[in-house]
Amino acid sequence: xxxxxxxxxxxxxxxxxxxxxxxxxxxxxxxxxxxxxxxxxxxxxxxxxxxxxxxxxxxxxxxxxxxxxxxxxxxxxxxxxxxxxxxxxxxxxxxxxxxxxxxxxxxxxxxxxxxxxxxxxxxxxxxxxxxxxxxxxxxxxxxxxxxxxxxxxxxxxxxxxxxxxxxxxxxxxxxxxxxxxxxxxxxxxxxx
Numbered sequence: 001x002x003x004x005x006x007x008x009x010x011x012x013x014x015x016x017x018x019x020x021x022x023x024x025x026x027x028x029x030x031x032x033x034x035x036x037x038x039x040x041x042x043x044x045x046x047x048x049x050x051x052x053x054x055x056x057x058x059x060x061x062x063x064x065x066x067x068x069x070x071x072x073x074x075x076x077x078x079x080x081x082x083x084x085x086x087x088x089x090x091x092x093x094x095x096x097x098x099x100x101x102x103x104x105x106x107x108x109x110x111x112x113x114x115x116x117x118x119x120x121x122x123x124x125x126x127x128x129x130x131x132x133x134x135x136x137x138x139x140x141x142x143x144x145x146x147x148x149x150x151x152x153x154x155x156x157x158x159x160x161x162x163x164x165x166x167x168x169x170x171x172x173x174x175x176x177x178x179x180x181x182x183x184x185x186x187x188x189x190x191x192x
Contacts, residue, residue: 005051007043010065014042017066021073029080038073045072113173116165123159128152136173 018038025033050068054061117136121129131144131152160170 005054005061007047007051010046010062011039011043013062013066014046014069015039017069017073018042021077024077025080033080038076041076042069042072045069109169109172113165113169116160116163116169117173119163120156120159120165125152125155128155128159132156 018041019035022030022033022035022038046065046069049072050065054064058064117132121132124132127148131149134144160166
């Protein structure tokens, strides 16, 4: 015979666990998730998931509810932090479109260099695209060695001579940050 449990008696425990979980949320999630939402979620969890599964021969209801709420809110927090880490979509480098700058002194050189770079990206293999992204869009320094690196380097030299991108143009792209800031995403399809 199933035992009928009044969840209203255990609301202080649910409130305590909900506040505990809310304090551990990422700051950007705290703006749109209120403590009241977590309390309501905890009450529904206790009423529809914990109470029907409770077996009085195995544990006290307070202990069972405490452990269940803790696990429920830990899973919720884990989802929020996972969403934070993987919430930003990854865009392929080939989907970038260049917008013209306001500074007239280096504008022509930037535009020409970026147009040549886009031509190279249109013909590049995936290996070269990967290395170009590392060279041009990350601040970290990489020690590049190995057969794939040398293959990408040879392909870049071949494509550069074909489209007219000189070594000093590429060095210019590496040194200046203005053109990187003006890259905007054209109609994109995020890579998942």
